[in-house]
Amino acid sequence: MNYAIEMINITKTFGTLIANDNITFQVKPGEIHAILGENGAGKSTLMSILFGLYTADSGTILINGQEVKIKNPNDANRYKIGMVHQHFKLVDVFSVIDNILLGAETTKHGFMQNDVPRKAIEELSIRYALKVDLDSYIKDISVGMQQRVEILKMLYRNADILIFDEPTAVLTPQEIEGLFKVIKAFAAEGKSIIIITHKLNEIKAIAQRCTVLRKGKHVATVDVSNTSVERLAELMVGRDVSFEVEKSKANPKEVVLEVKNLNLQNKDRTKMILKNVNFQVKAGEIVCIAGIEGNGQTQLINLITGLDKLHDLNSHITLNGADITNVSIRKRFELGMSHIPEDRQKYGLILDYTLSENMISNTYYFDKFQKNGLLKFEAISAYTNQLIEQYDIRSSMGEYTKTRSMSGGNQQKAIIARETSREHHLLIAAQPTRGLDVGAIEYVHKTIVAQRDLNHAILVVSLELDEVMTISDRILVMYEGEIVGEFDPLKTTVEEIGLYMSGSKRMELSTDDIPSIH
Amino acid sequence: MTFQAFIKKLVASLKKAVSSSAFTNTFFAISSGVLVGFVIMLLTASSLSNAVNGLFRLLTGGFQSPSMLGNVLFSAAPLILVGLSVAFAFKTGLFNIGASGQFMIGGIFALYVANLVSLPPVIHFIVAALAAIVGGAIWGFIPGLLKVRYNVNEVITCIMLNYVAAYTSVMAVENPAVYDRGITAISIDYPTAEIPRLGLNQLFPGSYIDMSILIAIAVAILIWFILKKTTLGYQLKAVGFSKDASKYAGIPVSRNMILSMMIAGGLAGLAAAMNYLPANPDYFRSFSQINPIGFEGISIALIAQSHPIGIIFSGIFISFIKKGALLMQFFGFNKEITSIIMSVIIYMISISAFVGQFIKKRKLMKKQKSKLIDQRGDANV
Numbered sequence: 001m002n003y004a005i006e007m008i009n010i011t012k013t014f015g016t017l018i019a020n021d022n023i024t025f026q027v028k029p030g031e032i033h034a035i036l037g038e039n040g041a042g043k044s045t046l047m048s049i050l051f052g053l054y055t056a057d058s059g060t061i062l063i064n065g066q067e068v069k070i071k072n073p074n075d076a077n078r079y080k081i082g083m084v085h086q087h088f089k090l091v092d093v094f095s096v097i098d099n100i101l102l103g104a105e106t107t108k109h110g111f112m113q114n115d116v117p118r119k120a121i122e123e124l125s126i127r128y129a130l131k132v133d134l135d136s137y138i139k140d141i142s143v144g145m146q147q148r149v150e151i152l153k154m155l156y157r158n159a160d161i162l163i164f165d166e167p168t169a170v171l172t173p174q175e176i177e178g179l180f181k182v183i184k185a186f187a188a189e190g191k192s193i194i195i196i197t198h199k200l201n202e203i204k205a206i207a208q209r210c211t212v213l214r215k216g217k218h219v220a221t222v223d224v225s226n227t228s229v230e231r232l233a234e235l236m237v238g239r240d241v242s243f244e245v246e247k248s249k250a251n252p253k254e255v256v257l258e259v260k261n262l263n264l265q266n267k268d269r270t271k272m273i274l275k276n277v278n279f280q281v282k283a284g285e286i287v288c289i290a291g292i293e294g295n296g297q298t299q300l301i302n303l304i305t306g307l308d309k310l311h312d313l314n315s316h317i318t319l320n321g322a323d324i325t326n327v328s329i330r331k332r333f334e335l336g337m338s339h340i341p342e343d344r345q346k347y348g349l350i351l352d353y354t355l356s357e358n359m360i361s362n363t364y365y366f367d368k369f370q371k372n373g374l375l376k377f378e379a380i381s382a383y384t385n386q387l388i389e390q391y392d393i394r395s396s397m398g399e400y401t402k403t404r405s406m407s408g409g410n411q412q413k414a415i416i417a418r419e420t421s422r423e424h425h426l427l428i429a430a431q432p433t434r435g436l437d438v439g440a441i442e443y444v445h446k447t448i449v450a451q452r453d454l455n456h457a458i459l460v461v462s463l464e465l466d467e468v469m470t471i472s473d474r475i476l477v478m479y480e481g482e483i484v485g486e487f488d489p490l491k492t493t494v495e496e497i498g499l500y501m502s503g504s505k506r507m508e509l510s511t512d513d514i515p516s517i518h
Numbered sequence: 519m520t521f522q523a524f525i526k527k528l529v530a531s532l533k534k535a536v537s538s539s540a541f542t543n544t545f546f547a548i549s550s551g552v553l554v555g556f557v558i559m560l561l562t563a564s565s566l567s568n569a570v571n572g573l574f575r576l577l578t579g580g581f582q583s584p585s586m587l588g589n590v591l592f593s594a595a596p597l598i599l600v601g602l603s604v605a606f607a608f609k610t611g612l613f614n615i616g617a618s619g620q621f622m623i624g625g626i627f628a629l630y631v632a633n634l635v636s637l638p639p640v641i642h643f644i645v646a647a648l649a650a651i652v653g654g655a656i657w658g659f660i661p662g663l664l665k666v667r668y669n670v671n672e673v674i675t676c677i678m679l680n681y682v683a684a685y686t687s688v689m690a691v692e693n694p695a696v697y698d699r700g701i702t703a704i705s706i707d708y709p710t711a712e713i714p715r716l717g718l719n720q721l722f723p724g725s726y727i728d729m730s731i732l733i734a735i736a737v738a739i740l741i742w743f744i745l746k747k748t749t750l751g752y753q754l755k756a757v758g759f760s761k762d763a764s765k766y767a768g769i770p771v772s773r774n775m776i777l778s779m780m781i782a783g784g785l786a787g788l789a790a791a792m793n794y795l796p797a798n799p800d801y802f803r804s805f806s807q808i809n810p811i812g813f814e815g816i817s818i819a820l821i822a823q824s825h826p827i828g829i830i831f832s833g834i835f836i837s838f839i840k841k842g843a844l845l846m847q848f849f850g851f852n853k854e855i856t857s858i859i860m861s862v863i864i865y866m867i868s869i870s871a872f873v874g875q876f877i878k879k880r881k882l883m884k885k886q887k888s889k890l891i892d893q894r895g896d897a898n899v
Contacts, residue, residue: 307766330768339766347766352759361756361767370749 002065004029004192005050005161010059012045019045020056021216027161032183032193034207034224036200036236038437041213043196044086047163050194051083052076063161082154083163086196088146090138097121097134100153117156124155128182143294144175151182162186165196170293173465173498180206198236198437200229201466212236237439245445248453250473252282256336256426256457257304260316264299264481273299274481283425286448286458288472288489290465292501296481297461298342301430304459305339306332307347320425333362338419342430342461344408348415351404355395356384358403359418391417409440416447427451430461445471465494465501479503544821544828548835551866552577555859562855572849576859579842588718588725590838592796595730596621598833599789600811601818602741603654603782608824609745610778611758616661616676617786618812619683620654624787625794626690627653632711632795633696642710643795650791651784657683658783659776666772672779680808713795730792735830737788742826754778786812817864839863 005027012020020042027033037043048054050061052070061068063079070076076083090099097114100121106113118134125132130148138146147167154162164183168176183206187193197203203210203224210227212219212235219235262277274296281287291297302308304317306329317325319335327335341347349358360369360380369380384399393413395401403411412432420427429448433441448471452458462468468475469489477485477500484506487497499505556573563569580590600617607614614620628650637645661675690696715728745751756764757774765771789811818836822828843856851859 305766328768328770329765330770333768341766346760346762348763350756350759350763350767353756357752357756361763361769364749364752373748373750375747375749375752 002029003027003062004031004064005194006060006062006065007046007050008060008062010046010049010056010061012042012049012054012056018216020049022059023213023216023218025211025218025221027192027194029192030187030190031209032187032195032207034195034197034203034210035213036198036203036210036232037213038198038236038439041236042216043213044165046213047083047165047194047196050076051081051163077157077159080158080160081163082157082159082161084147084150084154084165084167086166086169088150090146090149092139093137095135095137096132096141096149099138099149100134100156104157121152121156124152128155128185129178130182143170143292144172144178147171147179159191161192161194163194163196166198167195168197168199168202169463172292172502173494174502176202200232200236203232204229214238233438237437239439245442245449245470247449247471250285250452252285252473253455254283255280256283256320257281257459258316258318259300259304260318262300262303262310262315262317263312264296264303264310264315265312272481274303277481277483279476279483281426281457281459283457284452284455285473286452286460286471287474287476288468289459289461289476289478290468290497290501291463291478293463295478297478298430299481300478301342301428301461305329305337305341305428330362333422336423336425338422338424338427340412340415340419340427340429340432342434344411344415349403349411352402354399355388355393355401355403355406355414356380356399358414359384359387359399361418363422387414387417387421390421393417409436409443412436412440412444416444420447420451424456426457426459428459431463432460433462433464433467441467465497468497469494477501479506482506544823544832547821547867551863554866555863558855558859558862559851562851564850568849572846572851575845575849576839576842579845580838582845583724584722585724586841588722588727590834590841591722591731592725592727593840594834594837595734596789596793596811597814597818597837598731598734598738598830599785599792600815601822601829601833602738602826603785603789604812604815605819605822605824605826605829606741606745606785607778607782608819609758610754610775611761612662612665612775612778612782613673614658614676614779614782614786615673615816616657616679616812617782617789617815618809619676619680620657620783620786621790621793621811622680622683622687622809623657624650624654624783624790626687627787628711628791628794629691629696632708637710639710639712640714642708643713646711646795647788647791650787652787654787654790655780655784658779658781658786662776662779665779666775680812684808708795709797711795712797713792715797726796728796730796733788733792734833737785738826738830741785745826786815789815814864817867821867836864 003026005025007023007025010020010023010025011018023042023046025035025046035043035046045054049056050070052072052075055071061070063081068075068079070079070081091102094102097118101112101114101117106117121134124130128151130152132145132148132152133141138149141149147170151162167179171179183193183195195202195207207224209221210224210232211221212232214236222232222235258280259277262274263272264274265271266273277296277300279287289297289300299308303310306324306327310317310325315325316323319332319337322335324332324335324337345351350361353361360383363369364375369376369383381399387393388398391413394410395406403414406414416432427448432444432448436444445467448458448460452473460468460471472489475485475487475489475492475497476483477487477497479501480503484503485497485500486507500507552573555576556569559569559572560566563572580586600621603617603620604614628646631646631649632642635642635645657679660679661670661672664670664675665672713728713730716732718727718729719725721727745755753764753769753774754777756767756769757771757778761771764774793811814836818829818832821832821835839860843860846856846859847853
């Protein structure tokens with residue numbers, strides 16, 4: 001059997017970390033091959049080696065049976081390898097066509113000759129139904145279109161081997177469907193496709209074979225058609241995983257958080273980031289805000305938690321009846337707010353502090369932990385060890401571990417431990433499972449449901465529709481800074497929510513002057 | 519605890535400190551600095567023996583007599599305090615390049631109180647030293663405030679305030695009641711405000727020494743204690759490590775940054791009091807030049823990797839090298855050459871602190887890699 005790509009016995013280390021340990025990986029021509037693994041399993045490293053971003057410490061790469069050395073992305077281009085990165089590599093202030101041509105310009109006497117390439121790109125765009133506006137600037141177009149630009153960029157360079165790194169993370173269900181159609185069309189033409197992902201359903205939907213990596217090692221390469229999702233999960237994590245969270249019916253009580261007429265303009269006052277947002281979260285219920293990234297969820301959470309200041313005079317946020325619109329973050333915490341932030345490394349932890357120092361980062365001034373300005377190290381240590389035990393936080397040196405050296409899942413556990421074990425009425429969790437592996441996700445979901453059952457009010461922001469459907473008692477959909485729909489997860493479908501997330505449908509939620517589309 | 523147990527514990531902790539990587543780094547840094555200094559001596563000396571003698575004098579000059587040693591300790595006190603000033607700001611994520619300006623303003627405050635206020639001895643000194651702290655703190659407050667209110671980089675503000683401080687000192691020091699400029703170039707007497715000598719001058723006869731070195735050491739220990747054991751230190755370091763995470767946790771970021779700059783400024787001000795209030799002080803520079811002590815403070819903080827206790831030693835070391843360099847002049851090295859050699863040594867020390875860390879990292883990587891290959895070999899067998 002001839003393979004389009006063979007990567008044989010690839011090893012790559014970064015300092016003390018073995019990112020790829022003797023991995024062998026083969027893709028047939030015309031095949032859609034998925035690479036599955038938890039965060040840090042070595043998927044992206046392996047693909048970066050193939051694309052020339054890193055060079056392997058040892059091992060060989062064969063393209064169509066020929067041994068090749070790929071030292072940089074230019075080499076990769078020569079061997080017709082193209083890659084769409086998870087975070088797009090586009091120049092924001094360049095037009096679409098300039099981005100596609102960047103590095104492969106047609107010039108005459110040093111001047112750009114765009115007419116011929118423009119025609120070629122337009123043809124590609126029609127042939128594969130990749131609709132883009134060639135003259136718009138990248139900063140003005142949607143994420144979905146940006147991805148299409150990246151794909152056209154590869155096609156324009158005649159790539160035969162296409163690598164997609166987490167291509168669906170930023171797309172709506174409808175956009176995902178469109179992307180999969182395009183990918184299947186590529187495969188039908190004999191191009192080899194590699195998809196890096198940790199979403200099992202997508203692998204089932206599109207891939208023929210799947211290579212599973214765990215902790216830098218090759219675990220298995222399986223035929224997708226005769227492998228169940230559960231089996232894939234087990235291979236990836238190394239143990240049984242349950243996808244369903246056991247959850248009784250919610251029993252909402254008094255209102256804990258109320259957001260009234262929240263409005264926010266962007267910095268140069270040209271655009272509304274949040275438009276007239278109104279909602280309540282009651283004790284004993286989990287409210288999920290669904291939506292595509294960048295529709296105002298981050299700003300909403302920042303306003304509620306106090307990370308951003310609110311300037312609009314008519315906007316009000318109340319917590320347990322107290323107006324917290326303009327009070328300090330510390331005061332909000334004291335009034336009963338807990339916050340699991342979206343960016344756990346930027347906000348959630350002081351990475352150069354130890355685990356025990358992080359456990360008291362918002363309570364260090366309590367009498368429990370200090371007296372006359374002197375820290376009570378014994379009390380802090382006892383408290384930390386209790387949380388380590390209770391929440392099963394794993395690290396190399398226990399309470400003395402620098403949190404920077406901990407894995408993402410354990411960092412998140414540490415934050416959850418701190419935020420849920422301090423006295424609170426409201427728990428705000430922004431993308432609590434972002435970047436976590438299946439095992440950790442399961443844990444986070446269980447903890448959130450347990451918090452609800454303790455009669456706390458829970459507000460969750462999530463970009464993952466599956467997560468929203470699993471844990472929420474009520475779903476709010478945000479689109480362009482507005483809440484455009486409210487659903488009961490038991491009475492709706494992923495597809496229906498997807499239509500609201502993409503702005504193609506909306507509900508009349510209030511009697512205000514919001515124009516209706518349907 | 520018995521005395522023996524105490525000694526045992528002390529030895530154990532010393533052993534631990536000596537075997538630590540920070541110590542190796544510092545040792546490597548200092549030796550490479552001296553080595554490069556020696557190369558320059560070879561290039562400028564008339565003969566090899568002359569260069570060797572010069573090096574010998576540089577490295578032993580500070581020890582050659584009790585009075586020399588006393589003077590090393592005497593001039594180490596302000597250096598230690600300025601080093602602490604830079605290090606303290608470092609810990610809060612700020613770069614205090616304005617210690618020179620804070621030092622000069624602190625000096626003006628100290629001189630004015632010493633000359634224009636009359637108080638009984640010791641109390642007069644304490645008040646003058648406190649005034650110096652206040653002066654330095656004000657000079658630290660300005661860049662801190664500008665940073666948190668208008669997001670002006672503290673490095674730029676500090677550099678500009680250094681000039682403001684230099685010219686302000688020119689203006690302020692011309693007051694004949696404060697500074698006797700024309701005749702002696704040594705400031706006039708203010709015996710009641712002098713730093714108490716506590717009989718240390720009998721221990722090191724013939725030297726300038728007074729209790730300033732004890733004050734510097736006590737302050738270093740105090741700073742260490744604050745950073746290590748108090749909620750204040752916890753907050754300051756948290757802000758230094760991550761402003762975003764501190765803000766998220768409800769720690770008042772702006773207040774802590776201003777406070778940190780004020781404390782740093784106060785330390786530089788106290789250094790000025792140690793510099794200007796002894797019985798035989800350096801003369802006050804009444805010309806428009808920025809006092810370079812703030813930059814020496816940066817080196818001192820770097821050598822000690824901002825550890826307050828380490829700064830006691832690096833401060834004494836720099837003072838020692840400076841005295842040794844002075845003595846080199848007896849061996850035909852002129853003043854400029856000795857200052858070049860001294861600067862090269864300080865410079866080398868500062869950069870090799872980084873080089874040492876880099877080499878250590880590489881070593882660790884190699885070790886891990888060979889371990890990995892070993893493991894693989896075992897598995898194959």
